[in-house]
Amino acid sequence: MDHKFLLAALAAAAVGFTACKNDSDEPATPDGTTGHPLATVRLAFAFMLGEHPYTLDSTVVDGNGHRVKFSQVRFFISGAHAINDEEQVVGEFPDAYLLLDASQATNDFKLGEMEVGHIHEVAFDLGLDSVTNHSDPTQHITPPLNDATMHWSWNPGMGYKFFVLEGRVDDDGDGVVDSGDPAFTVHCAGDVLRTPDHIHLHHTLVEGETFTGHGKVDLSGILAGIDVLADPDNMGVTPVTTQAMADLAAAVDEAE
Ligand SMILES: [Ca+2]
8 A cells, every 4th residue: 555655646746747847837826826726625424324324323233143332433534635547646635634423413524625636536544644643632732633532541652542432232132232231342543553445536626616525434344253242342453453444444435
């Protein structure tokens, strides 16, 4: 992935160089920008359970058939960049940190501005880059990186939690998940768990547009390969949290 990204970045740099050469006679605008037409890009995600909207009242099934209800489903997206049909990076949004949260009615985020053109896909990471991951949440003044509940306060060397799943699992087999059933925790944290992903958008930006690309997070298989009743406490880098990140990557997709 890093190698592919490097090639894409080099390709984008080459395009930028060509564009600069072609545009060398253009006067600079008063604010010092290039004067290239810009558009705004947003990403909006819907939490789903198959074809139906997911809410925290929904019941899902873990990898061993246990019925589960989540009390929390939250994860970070960062490092977003737009890629055109030629696999060139045509927009980068390094300051956009998205904290998706299934408890929220909407998960609609501004990525930022980019030059108009075609977006084949937006690529990003599930999780955070190492520098950001090991920054101090108290030093961030704006959401979401100032969210202490997404940080390992008692083990700060681990940094942020990339992906949080908490809830209860039906252990008495009555098919109902309630307060009598045991709690479980899956906290994915650790640099190695950062996971590349992307959604296809197939959209051509026009000047001044605010375009919202639509993605989904389908929780049907979010516990595939995981038995939360047998293994209810997972934090950091474990086989379960590693599997959970892979399940999350499979869950995040473009909306249909
Ligand atoms: Ca039960």
